[in-house]
Amino acid sequence: MEIGLSHYLVLSTILFAIGLVGVMKRKNLLLLFFSTEILLNSVNIAFAAISHYYGDLTGQMFAFFVIAIAASEVAVGLGLLIVWHKRHNNIDLDTMSSMKG
Amino acid sequence: MELFLYTALFAPFVGSLFAAIFGASPKTIIAGIIPSILLGVSLLSSTVLLVHVLSTGEAVHVEMMTWMHTGNLYIPFGFLVDQVSVTMMMVVTVVSTVVHVYAIGYMSHDKAFNRFFAWLSAFVFSMMILVMSDNFAGLFIGWEGVGVCSWALIGFWYHKESATWAANEAFIMNRIADLGMLIGIFLVYWNTGTLQYHEAFEAMKHLDTGILTTIGIFLFIGAMGKSAQFPLHTWLADAMEGPTPVSALIHAATMVTAGVYLVVRSNELYSLIPNVGLFIASLGAFVAVFAATMALVNRDIKRVIAYSTLSQLGYMFAAAGLGAYWVALFHLMAHAFFKALLFLGGGNVMHAMSDELDPFKMGGLGKTMKATMILMTLASVALAGLFPLAGFFSKDMILEAAFSEHHFIIYTVLLFTAGLTAFYSFRIIALIFHGEDRHTALGFHPHEAYPFMIKAMIPLAILAAIAGFARPYYFDMVIAVLPETEYHIHSAMTYWTMTIGTQLFVIAAIYFAYKKYMSSDIKVPDGTSEMENSFKYKLLINQYYIPYFYEEFLVKPYRALSRVFWKDIDMKIVDGTVDGIANIIYNTGENTRGMQSGNLSTMLKWMVAGLVILLSLAVIFGLTVKYSGV
Numbered sequence: 001m002e003i004g005l006s007h008y009l010v011l012s013t014i015l016f017a018i019g020l021v022g023v024m025k026r027k028n029l030l031l032l033f034f035s036t037e038i039l040l041n042s043v044n045i046a047f048a049a050i051s052h053y054y055g056d057l058t059g060q061m062f063a064f065f066v067i068a069i070a071a072s073e074v075a076v077g078l079g080l081l082i083v084w085h086k087r088h089n090n091i092d093l094d095t096m097s098s099m100k101g
Numbered sequence: 102m103e104l105f106l107y108t109a110l111f112a113p114f115v116g117s118l119f120a121a122i123f124g125a126s127p128k129t130i131i132a133g134i135i136p137s138i139l140l141g142v143s144l145l146s147s148t149v150l151l152v153h154v155l156s157t158g159e160a161v162h163v164e165m166m167t168w169m170h171t172g173n174l175y176i177p178f179g180f181l182v183d184q185v186s187v188t189m190m191m192v193v194t195v196v197s198t199v200v201h202v203y204a205i206g207y208m209s210h211d212k213a214f215n216r217f218f219a220w221l222s223a224f225v226f227s228m229m230i231l232v233m234s235d236n237f238a239g240l241f242i243g244w245e246g247v248g249v250c251s252w253a254l255i256g257f258w259y260h261k262e263s264a265t266w267a268a269n270e271a272f273i274m275n276r277i278a279d280l281g282m283l284i285g286i287f288l289v290y291w292n293t294g295t296l297q298y299h300e301a302f303e304a305m306k307h308l309d310t311g312i313l314t315t316i317g318i319f320l321f322i323g324a325m326g327k328s329a330q331f332p333l334h335t336w337l338a339d340a341m342e343g344p345t346p347v348s349a350l351i352h353a354a355t356m357v358t359a360g361v362y363l364v365v366r367s368n369e370l371y372s373l374i375p376n377v378g379l380f381i382a383s384l385g386a387f388v389a390v391f392a393a394t395m396a397l398v399n400r401d402i403k404r405v406i407a408y409s410t411l412s413q414l415g416y417m418f419a420a421a422g423l424g425a426y427w428v429a430l431f432h433l434m435a436h437a438f439f440k441a442l443l444f445l446g447g448g449n450v451m452h453a454m455s456d457e458l459d460p461f462k463m464g465g466l467g468k469t470m471k472a473t474m475i476l477m478t479l480a481s482v483a484l485a486g487l488f489p490l491a492g493f494f495s496k497d498m499i500l501e502a503a504f505s506e507h508h509f510i511i512y513t514v515l516l517f518t519a520g521l522t523a524f525y526s527f528r529i530i531a532l533i534f535h536g537e538d539r540h541t542a543l544g545f546h547p548h549e550a551y552p553f554m555i556k557a558m559i560p561l562a563i564l565a566a567i568a569g570f571a572r573p574y575y576f577d578m579v580i581a582v583l584p585e586t587e588y589h590i591h592s593a594m595t596y597w598t599m600t601i602g603t604q605l606f607v608i609a610a611i612y613f614a615y616k617k618y619m620s621s622d623i624k625v626p627d628g629t630s631e632m633e634n635s636f637k638y639k640l641l642i643n644q645y646y647i648p649y650f651y652e653e654f655l656v657k658p659y660r661a662l663s664r665v666f667w668k669d670i671d672m673k674i675v676d677g678t679v680d681g682i683a684n685i686i687y688n689t690g691e692n693t694r695g696m697q698s699g700n701l702s703t704m705l706k707w708m709v710a711g712l713v714i715l716l717s718l719a720v721i722f723g724l725t726v727k728y729s730g731v
Contacts, residue, residue, distance in 0.1 A: 024706045032705075097699035 008049030015042030029081055029091040033074060040070045102153055102161045106182055109146035109190060110229050112139040113197070117222035120215050128214040130205070136222040137201040143229070144194035147187065154187045158581055162235060169238075176296055181235035184579045188430055189232035189362055192437045195564065196354035197225040202557040203445050204346040206550060207452065211344075217257060221350065224250035228355035232362060237286045237296040240363070244282065244327065247356050248275045254351075255343040264342040271336040278326020278333055285319030288312070302369035310374065317370055317377040320363060328360025328414050331388050335648050337411055338395075341403040345448030348403060352410040353441035358433050361417045368426045368583055375424070382422025382503075386514040389415030391645075393521035398641045400626070401458045402447050402529050409484065409526065410440055412518060416499050419511060425502040426583045431575055432499060435491035439483035439565035445558050446477035450533055453547035454540065460532035461625045462543055467534035469547050472555045474534040476562050481530050483565040485523035485607050494569030497600060498588070504599065505588045519603060520610040527614035536619045 015038055022035030044063040051059025085091050116136030123132040150161060160183035169176040182190070201221065208214050227250055231243025249272075256268025290296055292312055293304035305313060324330070329337035337357065341348055351357060364371060364381065371378050392411035399405045413436045421429035453470055454463060467474040483490035486497065496519060503512040540547065549555070576587070632638055643649060696707055 020709055024702070024709055027702060093702045094700060096701055 005049055005053045008045055012042045012046040012049070015039075015045065018042075027093045029084070029093060029096075032093065033077055033081075037070060037074070040066055102150065102182075103163050105146040105149045105153075106161055106163060106180060106233075107165075109143045109150060109194070110180065110226075110233055112143035112146070113222045113226040113229060115139055117219050117226055120218035120222060123215040124219050126215060127212065128209075132215040133201075133205040133208070133218050136218045137198065137205065140194060140198045140201050140222065140225065143225075144191075144198050147190040147194045150182050151187050151191055154182065154184055155578055160184070160582075173294060174290075176236060176238045178239065179235040179297070180233045180239075181298070182233060184582045185362075185365060185430065186232045188434060188575075188579065189358070190229065192358070192434050193225060193228050193232065193354045195560070196437050196441045197221075197350060199441065199557050199561050200346045200350050200354075200445070203349075203448070203554050204344075206554040206557075207346055207448055208344065209551075213257070217254075217344065220250055220253045220257070221346070224254060224347075224350060224355055228359070231359055235298060237289060237298070237301070240366075241282065241286060244279070244323070244359060247327070247359060248272060248279070251275075251340070251347075251351060251356050254347040255340045257343055257347065261342065267336070267339040267342040271340050274329075274333050274336040275326045278323050281319045281321075281326070282323025285316055285321075285323060288316045288319060292316070298366065302367075305370055305373065313370060313374050314377055317367075317374045320367060320370075321377065321381060324360030324363045325384075326360070327363075328357050328418070329411055330360070330384060330414065330418065331391060332647070334388065334392070334411055335644070335651065338404050338407045338644070341401070341407050345403065345444060345451060348407070349441045349444035349448070352407065352444060353437040357410060357414060358437065361414065361421060361429055361433050364418065364421045365426045365430050365583070368421075371421070372424065372584060378422045378424060379508075380422070382419045382508065382511055385415040385418030385420075385422055386503075386511040386518075387415070388412070389419065389518040390514050390521070391415075393518045393525065395641055395644055396525040397521065397528070398638055400461060400642075402450065402460050402533065403444075403458055405460075405525055405529050406440070406443050406447055409443075409522065410436075412522060413440070413484075415518075416496060416515065419515060420499045420502055423502050423506050423508065423511075424584060425499070425586050425588070427576060427579045427586070428495070428498045428502055430579065430583070431572060432495035434575075435483070435495040435565070435568050438491060438561050438568055439480040442476055442480040442558055442561040442565055443484065445554075445561070446473050446480060449473040449550040449554065450477075452550060454545050457540075457545065459625070460529050461539070461623065462545075463533045463540050464536045464623070465534070465538035466540070466547055468538075470534070470549045472549060474530075476555070476558050477534070478530055479562050480565055481526040484526050485611060486519055486603070487607060487611075488604060489566075489569065491565050491568040493604075494572050497603065498572070500599070500603065501588045501596075502586070516603060516606070520606050523607040523610035524614045527611045528618050531615050531618035532623070535615070536623055539623075539625065 019035045019037075019039035019042060022038065023032065026032050026035055044066055047059040047063040047066070051057060051063075081091060084096075088095065113136070116139035119135050119139075120132040123129045154160065160181060162181050163179065165178040165180065167175070168178050201218070204217065204221065208217050211217065224247065227243050227246025229243070231240055231247060234240045234243060252268045252272040255271050256265045258264045259268075286296065289301050292308055293301045295301050295304065305316075326333045337352075340351060343351070371381070389412045392408045392415060396405045396408035396412065399408065413432070417429045417432050417436070420426075420432060449470065450463070450466065450473060451458060453466065453473075457463070479490070483492040486492040486495075500512060500515055500519070503509075503515055626633055640646070696703075698704075
């Protein structure tokens with residue numbers, strides 16, 4: 001069986017769903033970052049696959065942008081995470097409610 | 102001359118502002134003296150202007166500044182002192198100066214002495230704008246200014262329910278009429294393209310009679326309100342709630358004469374529409390007799406004098422309506438002097454009697470208040486129109502005008518009214534000053550007013566006595582701007598019969614009044630006598646039931662209607678809508694605030710939910726577009 005566009009897209013959708021569930025369910029900030037990475041990378045797979053399917057490089061370029069931005073986001077996020085951990089000694093999402101109105 | 106013009110106009114304003122500085126502080130005598138002096142200055146400036154107009158025969162016309170200038174509309178703050186306005190300025194300043202000086206004494210025990218002078222001077226200032234303006238817009242400013250000041254002064258003792266009621270009544274009645282006035286002014290502008298008197302009247306000569314009639318009627322409605330003509334007359338008698346100097350000012354110089362002034366000023370318009378003129382004259386004659394009958398029985402000296410004003414205004418309108426504008430203006434002037442005198446005398450009596458106004462409770466005051474008695478009797482003689490006082494010359498001229506214009510019904514009505522006038526004037530004189538002493542038994546200890554108050558009244562007395570002789574000179578002066586209508590009864594025989602007949606009729610009425618009300622068996626009426634229970638008396642004392650009619654058929658339905666609008670339409674529909682919208686938003690917030698738990702995880706769930714909803718919508722929308730065949 002040849003692997004076609006639809007396989008990639010199904011993979012992308014499955015990964016996106018996993019990421020989404022992770023975003024909703026995980027209470028650990030670090031795992032939340034993992035889930036966001038999965039979300040972003042599922043989109044990257046879709047971009048790359050569709051770009052290849054149409055023979056247009058724009059989608060792959062876009063995927064690179066996403067990777068770059070994801071890397072910087074994680075860099076900032078992890079920085080904040082370490083600071084938070086130093087102060088509160090945990091990274092549980094439920095304790096982070098100082099923004100409650 | 103410009104300097105004198107501005108001085109005459111703005112001196113009362115400065116006086117008003119000066120008194121207003123002390124407005125909230127307790128009585129400061131200087132707040133009364135400075136406005137009075139400034140009004141004296143205004144009087145002197147007006148006199149200079151009068152001499153100038155008399156000697157050169159030229160009007161002084163200045164444009165202080167542009168008020169409105171957009172497109173074709175050009176309204177300046179322009180002032181015109183011609184033969185007509187200089188007469189009004191003299192009347193206004195003479196009477197106002199006297200009233201100001203008098204009020205220093207009259208109001209000396211009042212807590213709000215300073216406030217009184219601030220409003221009184223503002224009142225005069227508004228009237229000066231009204232008479233001096235050279236266009237309808239300026240006239241209207243003064244017109245409204247007079248309305249506001251009269252409201253504040255009639256309701257001066259605002260802690261009295263009746264005073265605030267009377268003030269509001271006067272104000273509202275005037276607003277009704279002002280709507281007519283405003284429509285009239287709009288029509289003038291619409292049809293002539295200008296509001297300057299001179300140009301507007303010039304342009305009116307080429308207008309259609311129908312339009313002119315409409316303009317004339319609407320302007321006259323304005324005049325009817327200010328001059329308290331039927332059916333807008335009820336406020337005038339109720340306005341007696343104000344302090345007496347205010348009544349003197351309203352009735353003699355400012356306010357009520359404004360309507361007559363407007364008709365005289367618009368003489369070029371009314372000359373073109375004699376039918377409206379005839380209507381004005383008929384209404385005037387009707388009001389003259391109508392008010393005089395009400396004055397016959399009233400038991401309040403100020404109200405009697407108020408009805409007499411109403412009656413005399415009727416005379417003025419009768420003259421103006423018949424085209425005898427200069428006669429109307431002359432009667433206005435003569436009337437201002439003796440009516441102000443009568444009111445100020447009435448004020449003395451009121452003070453002496455601790456604000457008691459029922460003449461039946463007085464009697465024999467002549468012994469203690471000789472000067473007031475002489476002044477009031479003089480004023481009443483002038484009002485009754487006996488030779489040689491001012492009233493004779495002016496009123497006789499109106500009768501002659503009606504006679505020689507062949508309006509015999511108007512003539513008869515006015516002649517009859519002259520008799521009534523004499524009767525009611527001397528009825529109160531006899532009741533107040535002569536006859537048995539009835540006040541001591543009721544516990545009153547009358548005293549004469551301050552000497553300076555009496556002295557302040559003397560100039561008015563002199564003018565009331567001699568102003569009539571100025572008639573020929575006056576005629577020569579005003580014909581420069583007013584139609585030269587002289588009335589000559591063809592046969593000398595008829596003329597003398599009429600004049601002497603009128604005089605005898607008036608004397609008979611006076612004699613009858615004295616005879617009836619000086620007798621020793623006059624008692625304070627207690628509602629039991631036969632006369633008091635007669636239909637005629639009831640009709641007259643209740644002012645022909647017109648206030649009652651207004652109350653029942655206008656005020657009450659209006660109140661009911663307002664209540665419906667308030668309770669049902671405003672509170673239920675309008676407020677309901679606004680409150681409903683607010684409630685929806687409030688409840689939405691209340692119910693959804695649970696979302697903002699501050700928990701990142703919950704928020705992310707909501708974000709996902711939002712994403713799912715938006716995606717679904719996008720898909721549904723996309724499918725719809727795809728299959729709808731667009």
